[in-house]
Amino acid sequence: MRNNAISDTERKEVKLTYKQLLSVCQPMMEDGDIELIRKALKITSLNDGEIARNGAGELKIKEALEVALIVVRELGLSRVAVVGALLYDAVLDGTITEAEVEKSFGKQVAIITRGLVKVGELYSKNTSIKNENFRKLLLTFAEDIRVVLLIIANRLRTMRSLALYNEEDQQRISSEVGYLYAPMAHRLGLYNIKSEMEDLVMKFTNRDMYSFIARKLNETKRARDKYIKEFIEPLEHQLGQQGLKFEIKGRTKTIHSIFNKLKKQNTEFENVYDLFAIRVILDSDLSKEKAECWQVYSVVTDKYQPNPSRLRDWISVPKSNGYESLHTTVLGPDKKWVEVQIRTERMNEVAEKGLAAHWKYKGHKGEKGMDEWLSNVREILENPELNAVDFIDDFKLDLYDEEVFVFTPKGDLRRLKKGATVLDFAFEIHSEVGKKCVGGKVNNKNVSIRYALKNGDHVDIQTASNQEPKQDWLNVVVTSKAKSKLKQALRDIEYKEAEIGREMLVRRLKNWKYDLNDQLLNQLVKYFAYKTVQDFMRAIAIDKIDFSRIKDFIIQSEKKDEDNVELDKERSAENFITTNDSLPDDDVLMIDKSLTNVDYKLAKCCNPIFGDDIFGFVAAMGGIKIHRKTCPNAVDMKTKFGYRIVKAQWTSGADVSYQATLKITGVDDIGIVTNISQVISKEMKVKIRSMSIDSHEGIFEGNMTVFVDNTKSLSILIKKIKNVKGVYSVSRVGS
Template sequence: MGDKIDFTTQEKDTSMTLYNLLRKEIATSLKEGDEEKMRQKITWLIESKELQRDVFGLNPVMLAFQTAKLIVEEIGLKRDAVLAVLLNPCVECGLITPEETEKEFGTAVFRILRGLKRIKELYLKNPVIETENFRNLLLSFAEDMRVILIMIADRVNLMRQIRDAQDKELQREVSEEAIYLYAPLAHKLGLYKLKSELEDLSLKYLEHDAYYYIREKLNETKEKRDAYIADFIKPISDKLKEAGMSFHIKGRTKSIHSIWQKMKKQQCDFEGVYDLFAIRVILDSPLEKEKMLCWQVYSIVTDMYQPNPKRLRDWLSVPKSNGYESLHITVLGPEKKWVEVQIRTERMDEVAERGVAAHWRYKGIKGESGLDEWLTNVRKMLETSDGVEAMDQFKMDLYEDEVFVFTPKGDLYKFPKGATVLDFAYHIHSKIGNACTGARINNRVVTIRQQLRSGDQVEIITSTNQKPRQEWLNIVKTSRAKSKIRLALKETQVKEGLFAKEMLERKFKNRKLELEDSTMQHLIKKLGFKEVSDFYKQIADGLLDVNSVIDKYVEIQQGEQPVTGNNVAQTAADFVLDNTHLHQDAIQSDVLVIDRNLKGVDYQLARCCQPIYGDKVFGFVTVTGGIKIHREDCPNAPEMRKRFGYRIVKAKWSGKGASQYTITLRVIGNDDIGIVNNLTNIISREEKLVLRGINIDSHDGLFSGSLVVMLDDTTRLEALIKKLRTVKGVKQVERI
């Protein structure tokens, strides 16, 4: 272990300030002895050599204090959550276990710490964090809701602290997690303010130029925007005062991330986003007069400014199913600008702002009905005075009909409850399912019948001797697996039938007999078979003796007369089938190996990036179940990894093969006389290199064109590019 952390003067001062603030905030919820025991644990941690700065060089104790402050001020959590956050560095360093905290601090603190530890173990499996499945698994993995709330707060705090991080790649990874995992989680829980901060900070680190461009534009236009808002508000404010109403009005500027998303969606510049802000009129009203006063404000506003009737949103008369109430109108303000006005009461505003009213649903993120009901219960608990304590008894049964399991490399899949190892195998690939003999679940060997449970890590065991059986249809739960088993059984029956037919033909040949199709059909019917396939299946299964079949065939051929003399069929030694020619493809090694040394998988090379032998590649499982091979630097790769990371599989070249691959080169240069001939001459002189097409466009003394070439591998490609670049006048040669 390294040396213990030396706190800087600033860290000491900040820690003490945060400590005093937290003690004041949660004083009423603390129990006797809590503070003394907590100080003892933190001091023990600081004095030990176990405490080390994280990968960003940040102090874990400082981070814990900052996160604790955030959960108190932004979420409203108290004693149990704060103690768990402050004790968590001790648990992560191995100085104490969650179980040891139960006796000193109670069951609630222990359960939160255990939940945080389980989530960390979940991360070690390296799942693809941007999938909806992983967000749902986190929710179902935490038995105490506060675990998820702490995780969100912890990520907000971390995003605030890594502004000057030296490791930009790590900063990017943390930011991608924030935007794809934590922001949607915060959105689902209605923590709108934290969600917006995560989105803005992620944009700042992931798309630096866009973030600062919009921020500067907002700063440049702030004075003008504030003046416009003041001009817009003043006449409304005067009229409301005349009407004797108690109110306040505020203008809310959209978040930088929200503006950037709108610019991309509308394909416009900053100036093209007209609704940069919304005006909110908030009334102080008794409950029984809320609707009447809101509609009175509506009348006053629309008397002054022309409304857009298509943009009226009335959630007063019929509140949203999540309880959200407000009246939204869009009016034509000064300078002919459309302005959104939201009219609500203090109660409605508090409900929406605090997230208790499920702000996420009216923002367009749809959830399952079970999730809606579950989150509504959580919010009710948060809203009541004893809500946080009530969470101690709260258990999550949200996904009782679903299980989430991992592959060994951390990919995450969702199955219906009751799904088995065999379902998992067929979900990966039909060839894996057909050869499945069992699995290792969490390093324990189990049978194909073993049912899956959430959080299981499943590694399928296969055997070349295994083949699908009819009874497998009773083992699997998913329709996908059932259809693949039925298909495999049918294919097996056909293959075995062909094998049996060939074996029968060889037996006939060994006994120097001619096989006549009409006689064989007569025999098959005489033996009682309605289908020829059933006859050959019984031969393949060994239920019909081949020699007896041949004897009966000879009887029919001889008119069912006794066979004598030279016609007596002699029994030959069993013929051993030389099936090497049936498996020529199997003898040759695949050009590509997919995933964990899996061979024989059908795949296609993607057209978007045209991978060739030698390129670094990966596989992408398409919706039809096939695999497309893409280059690692494919222009579509980032989007595929972000949106469909769970469908990415590893791939590598295992042999060169005899194939030639199509690639396209973009060539740019001076439009000199003979330059095209020079380019094509180089290609035509190259052995094993074919020019499939050429397209040249000349403009203002420059030419740009594309060459479509067939070649073997990246080595030959690099050599070709190098030669083309030597042609006089050529400025640039690059692979598309």
């Protein structure tokens, strides 16, 4: 289709989406708003006089309208954010300037678009998340939360239409959304968006398992619906008699969460009992919310036996992202455990729309927790020494964990991650208190910095002026704030020590009539096997390196031939890729048994074999590791070290055997292992490298490593083993 041509179908879709947007925006519309929306759409629809389309070939005006719909329907944001969403692509493309935005649409829209421009600049550099630029992205997020909400809306819409993109873009976008934006949506309380993102990421990165679980859910839907109806009916009758206004519904858990359960419990789909949850949503006045939620809890636990250890009260003290709900697990019909969630309509809206709902209910106690968290994010991000990946990793660690609530000596309530220690609490109070902490008093008893806090503890921190942070404290703290502040303090100490070491080295070299230059310094760092110059300088300061050894090295180096003076420098990923003549013009590494001029190895974490979709990863010490695209480490490598990824494909697999490991489960019956071995070695003529078998309660589970020629022969082998009587499942390890 030509760029300027719009099909009748596209025209109808745009008109329909436009009408939907006007309809949902009607309650918040002010005079002149429709004209502003039309003006924004006109700007978005064209680029240099041509109809603007995105990377998947879709009309940008359609994309902008759908993002704006998400902004209103699923995030509950205001008219200002809607106009910002409509201008999203036009701003990033440079079709309209910030000054023009402010003049035509107002200052608030200009503030949002300024943040979008910053984000666009980062993405235009095609950088990986490991790059420092992604810290700037997070800083942009801390400046105006609406910017990141618009980005989340845009990424959600992109994920919904990801099938239109090529495979490489699908993998890149999925990795980024799974690594950064789904956790961020979770932290902002956007549970529906987070869940949909995770499911869609899995759909494009682990399609086989996604399809398997989706098929199983569809097959069991009728039985599940029948059970839910049987569970709900007596509760509806009892709650109706008590005069409560309510709605009860069953909610099937997401494919991604079910997949996590299968992995965590190491079990089959049929053995996962909690595939759904029952949700009771009350229509309550604000003043009666808490009492009526507990009233429902009483009715549920009178009818069904509760599991006391599974009670979660996030009504009395909401989660740090504002989430409020009462959760319990009860024994339903047929002795099956069922999770029940109890909340009001307001709580449910907060759970689904996160921050936007907090603004709607400004002043409610849930808002305070979110404000504290955002303040904490800004405080961490303002640290110029912060490493972006460390922050994101710490940030993600706090997401899915439960919390513990403790009190300061003045009686103020503090919320920390479950497992937090006295040292975590000290850093929560203030970074200086954390750095000087020597222990604490918990409930008037002396405890060490390692003491794990419990709900209701009263904590008083003890400090000493001569105390300094220690490296092993990183094993004591668990909260992201404490980790970040502690790493910063340790870096400050190391920097000061390194400066002392540099002064000592310069002074000693001067006595020997030498100058300290970059060439000599790099040689010394490499010779003494330190990772960085700072580590080397610190070693000098703390007497780990004797100056006599440094002098001996310099004297020996001077005796060598000039060509051999400079030690081999470690090759960077960029140098390796761009200077290696063996790579073809399109930068695809062709893997062949005759390839001798490139140092490559097959990665042991996923054991690729001929026929697998593969990529190359440039190792830090040189050489290339070949991984399967479904490797468990693929997402981390692509998001953190995107610049070290090399496209790769097989050209020939003849006369080469590849190693593959199979996980096999089945009935622990006499002779079954022998039958499997015979199929492999005699019937298929496949060589077995190793075998390990473990059995428990009549079920055996084993790993078997074999040598095969390609994926086709492996598939045939798996099929043959599955046909052995008593075998439950066969899967390849490392997917």
